[in-house]
Amino acid sequence: xxxxxxxxxxxxxxxxxxxxxxxxxxxxxxxxxxxxxxxxxxxxxxxxxxxxxxxxxxxxxxxxxxxxxxxxxxxxxxxxxxxxxxxxxxxxxxxxxxxxxxxxxxxxxxxxxxxxxxxxxxxxxxxxxxxxxxxxxxxxxxxxxxxxxxxxxxxxxxxxxxxxxxxxxxxxxxxxxxxxxxxxxxxxxxxxxxxxxxxxxxxxxxxxxxxxxxxxxxxxxxxxxxxxxxxxxxxxxxxxxxxxxxxxxxxxxxxxxxxxxxxxxxxxxxxxxxxxxxxxxxxxxxxxxxxxxxxxxxxxxxxxxxxxxxxxxxxxxxxxxxxxxxxxxxxxxxxx
Amino acid sequence: xxxxxxxxxxxxxxxxxxxxxxxxxxxxxxxxxxxxxxxxxxxxxxxxxxxxxxxxxxxxxxxxxxxxxxxxxxx
Amino acid sequence: xxxxxxxxxxxxxxxxxxxxxxxxxxxxxxxxxxxxxxxxxxxxxxxxxxxxxxxxxxxxxxxxxxxxxxxxxxxxxxxxxxxxxxxxxxxxxxxxxxxxxxxxxxxxxxxxxxxxxxxxxxxxxxxxxxxxxxxxxxxxxxxxxxxxxxxxxxxxxxxxxxxxxxxxxxxxxxxxxxxxxxxxxxxxxxxxxxxxxxxxxxxxxxxxxxxxxxxxxxxxxxxxxxxxxxxxxxxxxxxxxxxxxxxxxxxxxxxxxxxxxxxxxxxxxxxxxxxxxxxxxxxxxxxxxxxxxxxxxxxxxxxxxxxxxxxxxxxxxxxxxxxxxxxxxxxxxxxxxxxxxxxxxxxxxxxxxxxxxxxxxxxxxxxxxxxxxxxxxxxxxxx
Numbered sequence: 001x002x003x004x005x006x007x008x009x010x011x012x013x014x015x016x017x018x019x020x021x022x023x024x025x026x027x028x029x030x031x032x033x034x035x036x037x038x039x040x041x042x043x044x045x046x047x048x049x050x051x052x053x054x055x056x057x058x059x060x061x062x063x064x065x066x067x068x069x070x071x072x073x074x075x076x077x078x079x080x081x082x083x084x085x086x087x088x089x090x091x092x093x094x095x096x097x098x099x100x101x102x103x104x105x106x107x108x109x110x111x112x113x114x115x116x117x118x119x120x121x122x123x124x125x126x127x128x129x130x131x132x133x134x135x136x137x138x139x140x141x142x143x144x145x146x147x148x149x150x151x152x153x154x155x156x157x158x159x160x161x162x163x164x165x166x167x168x169x170x171x172x173x174x175x176x177x178x179x180x181x182x183x184x185x186x187x188x189x190x191x192x193x194x195x196x197x198x199x200x201x202x203x204x205x206x207x208x209x210x211x212x213x214x215x216x217x218x219x220x221x222x223x224x225x226x227x228x229x230x231x232x233x234x235x236x237x238x239x240x241x242x243x244x245x246x247x248x249x250x251x252x253x254x255x256x257x258x259x260x261x262x263x264x265x266x267x268x269x270x271x272x273x274x275x276x277x278x279x280x281x282x283x284x285x286x287x288x289x290x291x292x293x294x295x296x297x298x299x300x301x302x303x304x305x306x307x308x309x310x311x312x313x314x315x316x317x318x319x320x321x322x323x324x325x326x327x328x329x330x331x332x333x334x335x336x
Numbered sequence: 337x338x339x340x341x342x343x344x345x346x347x348x349x350x351x352x353x354x355x356x357x358x359x360x361x362x363x364x365x366x367x368x369x370x371x372x373x374x375x376x377x378x379x380x381x382x383x384x385x386x387x388x389x390x391x392x393x394x395x396x397x398x399x400x401x402x403x404x405x406x407x408x409x410x411x
Numbered sequence: 412x413x414x415x416x417x418x419x420x421x422x423x424x425x426x427x428x429x430x431x432x433x434x435x436x437x438x439x440x441x442x443x444x445x446x447x448x449x450x451x452x453x454x455x456x457x458x459x460x461x462x463x464x465x466x467x468x469x470x471x472x473x474x475x476x477x478x479x480x481x482x483x484x485x486x487x488x489x490x491x492x493x494x495x496x497x498x499x500x501x502x503x504x505x506x507x508x509x510x511x512x513x514x515x516x517x518x519x520x521x522x523x524x525x526x527x528x529x530x531x532x533x534x535x536x537x538x539x540x541x542x543x544x545x546x547x548x549x550x551x552x553x554x555x556x557x558x559x560x561x562x563x564x565x566x567x568x569x570x571x572x573x574x575x576x577x578x579x580x581x582x583x584x585x586x587x588x589x590x591x592x593x594x595x596x597x598x599x600x601x602x603x604x605x606x607x608x609x610x611x612x613x614x615x616x617x618x619x620x621x622x623x624x625x626x627x628x629x630x631x632x633x634x635x636x637x638x639x640x641x642x643x644x645x646x647x648x649x650x651x652x653x654x655x656x657x658x659x660x661x662x663x664x665x666x667x668x669x670x671x672x673x674x675x676x677x678x679x680x681x682x683x684x685x686x687x688x689x690x691x692x693x694x695x696x697x698x699x700x701x702x703x704x705x706x707x708x709x710x711x712x713x714x715x716x717x718x719x720x721x722x723x724x725x726x727x728x729x730x731x732x733x734x735x736x737x738x739x740x741x742x743x744x745x746x747x748x749x750x751x752x753x754x755x756x757x758x759x760x761x762x763x764x765x766x767x768x769x770x771x772x773x774x775x776x777x778x779x780x781x782x783x784x785x786x787x788x789x790x791x792x793x794x
Contacts, residue, residue: 014580
């Protein structure tokens with residue numbers, strides 16, 4: 001039951017950037033009405049264009065630029081690549097636009113470009129076009145990156161084909177990217193040995209010809225927000241089981257210490273896959289076969305027998321059932 | 337913030353401040369509200385300060401209570 | 412203590428609750444959980460419905476400091492940062508989103524050189540004062556007895572360091588007085604209390620003794636794992652069955668019956684009791700604290716000449732006051748889920764992570780529409 005009345009704020013608040021309900025509202029009220037065409041329907045991560053081409057774009061404003069396990073360059077490549085993978089396309093080409101703040105250390109830029117090169121090689125994509133702009137000191141925060149990605153369609157996500165009993169596969173533990181960025185910022189005076197999970201999801205591509213129904217990578221807003229958005233589009237409900245969700249020890253510790261729920265923490269190399277009930281076991285095995293998917297789990301299913309259509313439910317440790325809402329207020333700004 | 341879960345004292349300096357650990361994550365905390373805090377103690381931290389020390393005997397008693405109830409329900 | 416979260420253990424405890432209730436056959440048992448963190452835990456684990464099925468109705472009480480701080484105090488904070496130059500208002504995150512007639516701290520436009528800064532401990536606000544000696548730093552200190560010692564420490568340290576431009580806007584609340592007020596009003600039928608775990612670690616058990624003594628009601632101090640809460644409820648049911656109400660203690664591993672001596676001493680050194688106005692409950696004698704003696708120099712109210720009118724209104728239609736008294740559950744407020752939702756809160760109970768309304772909204776299965784429930788209530792279907 002969403003609030004049906006909400007006044008229009010005069011200014012963009014930071015909370016809109018959290019990727020949750022407020023972002024959705026901005027998109028629904030301002031952005032979508034400006035461009036009505038069939039490609040935008042359902043707001044796919046990447047659009048499928050004529051000729052079997054998939055096309056996506058992304059912006060990267062992570063702060064700080066460098067964090068354990070990666071930097072804004074690794075993010076830029078993997079974030080774009082992953083949007084293509086979860087939309088059913090093999091990533092092939094990237095564009096790279098750099099917005100540099102006057103005063104940025106050239107050595108930092110060189111490091112980031114080197115990260116981009118390495119990440120692109122790992123994800124088997126090539127940077128084929130780009131642009132560079134420099135703005136005055138204070139008019140950008142060190143470096144922003146905007147990308148576009150092009151890939152070849154090998155599968156079509158179709159939420160309309162999802163049926164009760166279809167299983168949800170989560171490819172790995174939640175929240176490591178968020179925690180790595182928090183540590184790099186020195187937030188809350190935390191210290192821990194955690195690296196961002198930032199990585200390309202190309203290893204999931206074979207699941208498309210195997211019959212995967214739908215995939216999404218778990219970025220801003222976390223697993224709860226991603227699955228809420230899925231549930232909303234279905235005439236069924238979605239239930240996940242709290243005790244099946246992989247969370248690594250350091251993330252569990254930091255999240256409990258801070259009173260944050262790992263279900264809302266952003267990742268940059270994890271996905272959730274909807275697998276047809278008959279193929280779920282095989283698909284799970286295929287994901288676990290790859291080093292990035294070793295800790296994958298079936299965390300829940302689409303169901304008709306609990307809650308109401310469109311709801312995302314959590315079966316709790318205590319054996320209760322409760323709602324899992326999408327993120328509304330920002331936990332961590334500029335996480336990706 | 338800082339919901340108050342049991343954490344272990346890793347270090348205490350001369351100002352009665354130090355670090356605590358929970359599942360491998362470390363955070364700073366102050367110990368001036370505790371009588372004779374020691375490294376290795378399990379404490380509850382709230383808003384940056386340890387407010388109580390965990391009594392391991394009582395913790396064991398609570399677990400025995402759980403087992404007793406489980407047994408009597410089993411019958 | 413993983414067992415306190417173990418599925419099988421929790422199911423056994425719920426079974427035990429159900430068995431005990433059917434054994435003494437007194438109809439439904441209504442327990443008020445005082446502490447916001449208990450409210451959140453009960454809902455987050457889906458315990459509310461499970462307990463209802465076993466015969467226990469949980470009613471949330473006034474234990475959320477963000478919620479019971481009156482709008483007038485929030486407005487004073489907003490006016491400080493919007494009306495005075497070179498002033499940093501340091502505050503916990505939740506406080507910034509509480510709506511008032513002057514908007515919220517989050518939407519307030521600071522005066523020149525001023526700003527709102529979110530901190531996670533009172534210590535951080537002291538660090539800000541040391542970093543910005545050219546500005547006033549005011550810490551919006553809201554909390555119950557768990558947080559009050561750390562705020563008292565900050566005031567003491569500020570005094571020792573001679574931080575003349577540091578002050579605390581105090582919203583310091585004591586837990587036992589509102590419980591007395593609620594019982595004396597006789598508005599809500601309660602069979603017993605689930606007392607807060609960490610407040611009790613500070614104050615011990617004695618401050619609650621008047622409840623079994625004068626009102627004959629059982630209660631237990633419980634920890635925050637789902638298993639702790641169920642054990643606490645079993646403790647209360649035990650007392651009900653035996654007919655000997657007392658202040659029970661489930662959270663023995665953390666709470667000592669005499670409380671935290673050092674913390675109490677510190678509070679006594681820096682602060683003194685005062686009468687205070689609570690959102691929803693009105694004026695409760697001797698229910699708040701303020702800096703005393705030489706420490707009153709660090710009290711923001713006299714420092715900035717703040718006139719905090721006790722009875723500024725909530726936003727139209729907001730029933731946070733009734734929710735805080737345990738009179739109505741959040742879905743019975745007409746704004747709930749309609750005009751009032753997490754993205755557009757009309758009152759603090761929808762803002763605070765421990766506010767009853769937000770907790771209900773986030774976690775409770777929508778098995779009925781608000782319309783259906785209101786219809787039921789009109790027909791007189793309440794326990």
